[in-house]
Amino acid sequence: MCGRDPGEQKVRKSPYDRALRLRQRLWREGGAGVKVPDNAPVIGLPQALLTYTYYPLWQRFFNTLGFRVQLSGQTTDEIRELGPRMAGADFCFPAKLALGHVAKLAVTDGVDFVFVPHLKNTQANEETTGTAVCPYVQGTAACSRTALAMNHMDASRLLSPLVDMRMRERDIIKTLSDELARPLGCSPRDLRRAWRAGLQAQTAFEDRCQEEGAKILAEATAKNEKMILLVGRPYNNYDGGANLGLPRRSRTWAAPSCPWTLSSRTCRGWACATATPSGATVRRSWPCWSRPPTRNYWTSSI
Numbered sequence: 001m002c003g004r005d006p007g008e009q010k011v012r013k014s015p016y017d018r019a020l021r022l023r024q025r026l027w028r029e030g031g032a033g034v035k036v037p038d039n040a041p042v043i044g045l046p047q048a049l050l051t052y053t054y055y056p057l058w059q060r061f062f063n064t065l066g067f068r069v070q071l072s073g074q075t076t077d078e079i080r081e082l083g084p085r086m087a088g089a090d091f092c093f094p095a096k097l098a099l100g101h102v103a104k105l106a107v108t109d110g111v112d113f114v115f116v117p118h119l120k121n122t123q124a125n126e127e128t129t130g131t132a133v134c135p136y137v138q139g140t141a142a143c144s145r146t147a148l149a150m151n152h153m154d155a156s157r158l159l160s161p162l163v164d165m166r167m168r169e170r171d172i173i174k175t176l177s178d179e180l181a182r183p184l185g186c187s188p189r190d191l192r193r194a195w196r197a198g199l200q201a202q203t204a205f206e207d208r209c210q211e212e213g214a215k216i217l218a219e220a221t222a223k224n225e226k227m228i229l230l231v232g233r234p235y236n237n238y239d240g241g242a243n244l245g246l247p248r249r250s251r252t253w254a255a256p257s258c259p260w261t262l263s264s265r266t267c268r269g270w271a272c273a274t275a276t277p278s279g280a281t282v283r284r285s286w287p288c289w290s291r292p293p294t295r296n297y298w299t300s301s302i
């Protein structure tokens with residue numbers, strides 16, 4: 001017996017996953033809002049690695065330029081099998097999956113271009129001195145091109161501009177123009193307008209995540225409820241095909257989970273952990289300049 005009432009029509013939603021679902025909804029909607037004709041050319045975005053962070057930016061960017069955006073979707077069994085097969089070397093699992101997503105888009109009818117930026121640095125922020133992206137993530141653009149060629153697939157529709165978000169705007173527009181202006185038929189001025197619109201959408205999305213995260217943590221605090229704080233890369237936290245549903249284990253532990261990306265500003269200043277629900281002891285630590293957390297949050301890192 002599966003335990004499901006035979007008459008039940010609705011998909012059951014666990015309250016413990018609420019924060020995860022909320023973040024993904026904000027992520028999907030963050031860059032929407034610009035109308036694009038149904039017959040506009042399509043840019044494929046591999047739903048892997050930093051797309052789980054920057055989708056709002058790129059969606060708004062391409063929509064502003066008059067293109068539709070199509071994600072490759074969550075990792076499936078097919079992509080889990082395809083990615084490692086495409087890879088010419090033993091990368092980490094998320095990097096291999098990214099190759100599978102690129103390959104899927106490369107053979108999808110109706111996708112005119114596949115966008116795999118070489119993202120070098122994310123924006124400067126007050127929490128870190130360096131914001132360089134992992135070499136595997138940076139290398140995905142080049143590796144995708146090689147992997148497609150090695151597997152006798154068409155790599156000519158790949159668009160891979162260098163994007164260094166610590167550079168001055170005019171340099172960013174220059175690198176975007178070098179790669180995108182000709183194939184997409186747009187001017188540097190169009191690209192600047194789209195870039196600014198994209199950044200605005202990204203900032204609004206990130207602010208909204210923090211607002212909603214703060215509300216969820218405040219609610220839990222008011223109820224004296226324990227939560228599991230999911231510390232992980234967004235492409236591991238939110239891709240059910242990569243994490244095999246691990247974040248949903250919070251349901252089994254009977255504690256709601258909150259992803260780090262929804263709560264990083266609220267929890268800034270301390271790295272927490274007490275004991276896991278299974279009883280394993282984890283080091284409790286927080287920087288000496290901050291007060292110890294007065295609440296209990298369990299952390300789970302994936």
Ligand code: SF4
Pocket residue numbers: 092093094095134135136137233
């Ligand atoms: S940071 Fe991400 S892409 Fe880089 S090695 Fe780790 S899991 Fe792989």
